[in-house]
Each structure stands twice: as structure tokens, then as C-alpha cells.
Amino acid sequence: MGEKHRVRFEPVGLEIDVDEDETVLNAAFRQGVMLMHGCKEGQCSACKSFLLDGDLQMDRYSTFALADYESEEGYVLLCRSHAYSDLEVELLNFDEDMIRSGLPVVTFETRVESLEDVAPDITRLRLRLDDPELFRFHPGQYVDLTIPGTSDHRSFSMANTSGDLEFFIKRYPGGRFSGLLQDGLAVGDRLTATGPYGTFTLRVSSDRPLVFVGGGAGMAPILALLRQMVESRTERGAVYYYGARTAADLICAAEIEAIGADLENFRFVPCLSESWPDDWDGETGLVTTVLDRREPDLDDRDVYLCGPPPMIDAGLALLESRSVPSEQVFYDKFTLTGPTE
Structure with missing residues (x-):
């Protein structure tokens, strides 16, 4: 273990202890402070912040996540940052309610x-907790599962709200997990x-209607949020646009329809983008195109997006x-961890 330092986050006024041997982001996780984050590996920019005061050093990272000129100006990636003095850090992307409702990360x-197997390339995996x-x-969050026999891991969102864990995992040829x-x-x-991990959770302080947009295995955390809404008997209106390539890829549709029957004001809009049976009377085309066509008043909604990068970017x-x-x-962008996963 290295020397310990104190890190203060502005403008929220929270402080944590950080060991020199751990990153600032991991220290926050350990103490139940859920800062905004994505890949946790210096490949995205979700945890980008500004160093106001103090001395830190960063592990290797992608310049796509933090350009050289940004680093020179004082911007840092908390997932790569090690504190070598007390620090004062300005958070650029944060949700104060989420930060303060964090739970400690445990193994x-x-x-x-x-x-x-619930689709040609998707498996439902259930795990029993020891x-x-x-x-x-919190429903909508994810865990890292260690690849057996290695120290590597892959990240998967949970579809359940409590108890034993449920995942919907897309299978990739040669995928290590x-x-x-x-x-x-x-x-x-x-x-x-x-x-x-993760901040893809319902903001219960909001009473705005909800729009969910999911694609492929991205339906897992959205299913968790819908289940949470049923359990909490929410009265917020909600619509779920679920994009799949074919009818065979449209998983858990019957369960989602059943959930809708238990919610006060819920619509389920499945969308098929590549092929559909002759008797299909649902929407066709890219899910974001269908969303654009059917929802004229998105500016007064809370919108949750989850799925592959092209869908999220669109x-x-x-x-x-x-x-x-x-x-x-x-949003929760389901990115590939490596060339074969």
C-alpha cells in the first residue's frame, strides 16, 4: 500500500481517501461514491474531470478519451489518475443524487x-450468490465477471432488481467470456x-414521463428498470422502444407485455430492422428512426438509451x-472490450 491522500470533489463538496496504489475512481467506488464512468480503462471520456489543485499522475490512456491539449490544460481521467498529494478536482459530468446514493464496490x-439460449446469439445467464x-x-447497474482461469473480466448489466443475478449476454465468435x-x-x-458499477438508474426525484430505447442485449438493464417500476408502483408514464434485427432476436417480449399490464401508463413498441414475418404488424426500421417518427415531444421526457455504439450515437x-x-x-453504451469480445 502507498501513502494516503485526501481528494475533494467540487462542486458537490464530497471528500474521499485515496491510496497512491489505486486510481481515484476505484477509491471512490470502494467508499460508495458513484462517480460518472464508462469503460474504467481510459478508453472513453465519461470520467473526465479538471484538476484544480494537487499532484497526480495518470496511467496510459487513449488520446481519443483525453486529447494531449486537454491534458496540458489540466483535464484528467479519474480512472487513470493516481494521487500523490491531496487533490481538489472539479467534476464535469455528474449527477449529485447518484453520487450520494452509491454503494460500495465488492468482490x-x-x-x-x-x-x-433465448435468441440465435444471446444467452440468458443466471447466477446464484454465495x-x-x-x-x-441499484437496478440498471452492472458487474464485472472474471473470465475463469484469468485475471481479466468482462462487464455485463443485470436484468434483475434483487437477489440472484440475471444477464442477457450476446455471444461473439471467439469471445473470451x-x-x-x-x-x-x-x-x-x-x-x-x-x-x-454504472449510473444507468432511475432518477426517482424526477416525475417526467420515461422513454426507454434498447437494442439487442441492451434490453437487460431496461428490463431491470421496468421491473423496478412495477415493484415501486410508479405512476410515471413510460414507453419502451426495443430494436431487434429479426423476430427471432426480439427476446422477452411476452414478459415486457406482462409488465406493461401492471403499469399505469405504459406502451411497448418493438421494432424490426432487417426482416419480419408477413403477419408482422409492428414497427420496422432502425429503432432511433421509429423513435423520431413517433415521439414529437421528447424535450419533456427522461430518455434512457442502452445498446451497441451505433444505436447510442444515433x-x-x-x-x-x-x-x-x-x-x-x-445512456449505457455496450462496447466491445477487445477485438474478440
């Missing part, structure tokens, strides 16, 4: 409860998990063109 053990009291999370779902994992196998561009305030937009 815990699970075993595989079931594996079920110690259910150890791990707490997803490739195990067909011939490498079996019921009873053990998996180590770390979490919770959705964010649409919302910006519609002048939707950034504080009403929440």
Missing part, C-alpha cells in the same frame, strides 16, 4: 444456476464478480437535434 462469489447479504446494487456460454460453462460452475444525435436537455438523457 463476491457466485455459481451458475442456469444457461438458456452470500446474498454481501452484494447490494461469451464464447464460454455454449461450450465452456456449465450449471454449478463458479464465477467471481465485482460491482456494482440516439444521442437525435436528442441533441431535438434540444433535449443533457440532464434528462442517460
Whole structure:
């Protein structure tokens, strides 16, 4: 362990202790302070902040996430930053309610409860917790699952609201974790998990109607939020636009319809983009195109986007063109960790 220092975050006035051997972001996670973040590996810019005072050094990072001129001006990535003195840091992208409602990140053990292929390339994975009291999370968050036999991990969002964990995982050819779902994992196998991470959670302080937009396995955290709404008996209106390529890729549609029956004002709009049966009477085309066509008043909604990068990028561009305030937009971009995952 290295020397410890104090880090103060402005403008929220929160302080944490940081060891020189850990990043500022990991120190915040350890103490239940949920700062905005994405990849946690210096590849995105979600945790970009401004160093007001103090001495820090950063591990290697992508200049796509932090350009050289930004670093020279004092901008830093908290996921790469090590404190070598007390620091004062200005947060640029933050949600104060989320920061203060964070839960400590823990590492815990699970075993595989079931594996079920629910689409041509998506598997439902359920994990039983060894110690259910150890791990707490907010619906919509994710965990890192360690690849068996390695120290590497992959990140997956949870579809459940409590108890044993449920995931919908897209399988990629040669994927180091997803490739195990067909011939490498079996019921009873053990998996180590770390979490919770992520800020893709319902802002309960808002009473604005909700718009959910999900694609592929991106429906997992949205399903968790819908389940939370049923459990909390929310009266907020909501619509869910779910984009899939074909009817075979449209998973959990019956469950989502059932959820809708339990919510006060809910619409489910499935969209097929590549092919559809002759008797299909739903929407066709890209999910963001359908959203644009059917929702004229997005500026007074809270919008949640989750799915692959092209869908997220198209959705964010649409919302910006519609002048939707950034504080009403929440997204979880499902990126590939490496060339084979």
C-alpha cells in the first residue's frame, strides 16, 4: 500500500481517501461514491474531470478519451489518475443524487444456476450468490465477471432488481467470456464478480414521463428498470422502444407485455430492422428512426438509451437535434472490450 491522500470533489463538496496504489475512481467506488464512468480503462471520456489543485499522475490512456491539449490544460481521467498529494478536482459530468446514493464496490462469489439460449446469439445467464447479504446494487447497474482461469473480466448489466443475478449476454465468435456460454460453462460452475458499477438508474426525484430505447442485449438493464417500476408502483408514464434485427432476436417480449399490464401508463413498441414475418404488424426500421417518427415531444421526457455504439450515437444525435436537455438523457453504451469480445 502507498501513502494516503485526501481528494475533494467540487462542486458537490464530497471528500474521499485515496491510496497512491489505486486510481481515484476505484477509491471512490470502494467508499460508495458513484462517480460518472464508462469503460474504467481510459478508453472513453465519461470520467473526465479538471484538476484544480494537487499532484497526480495518470496511467496510459487513449488520446481519443483525453486529447494531449486537454491534458496540458489540466483535464484528467479519474480512472487513470493516481494521487500523490491531496487533490481538489472539479467534476464535469455528474449527477449529485447518484453520487450520494452509491454503494460500495465488492468482490463476491457466485455459481451458475442456469444457461438458456433465448435468441440465435444471446444467452440468458443466471447466477446464484454465495452470500446474498454481501452484494447490494441499484437496478440498471452492472458487474464485472472474471473470465475463469484469468485475471481479466468482462462487464455485463443485470436484468434483475434483487437477489440472484440475471444477464442477457450476446455471444461473439471467439469471445473470451461469451464464447464460454455454449461450450465452456456449465450449471454449478463458479464465477467471481465485482460491482456494482454504472449510473444507468432511475432518477426517482424526477416525475417526467420515461422513454426507454434498447437494442439487442441492451434490453437487460431496461428490463431491470421496468421491473423496478412495477415493484415501486410508479405512476410515471413510460414507453419502451426495443430494436431487434429479426423476430427471432426480439427476446422477452411476452414478459415486457406482462409488465406493461401492471403499469399505469405504459406502451411497448418493438421494432424490426432487417426482416419480419408477413403477419408482422409492428414497427420496422432502425429503432432511433421509429423513435423520431413517433415521439414529437421528447424535450419533456427522461430518455434512457442502452445498446451497441451505433444505436447510442444515433440516439444521442437525435436528442441533441431535438434540444433535449443533457440532464434528462442517460445512456449505457455496450462496447466491445477487445477485438474478440
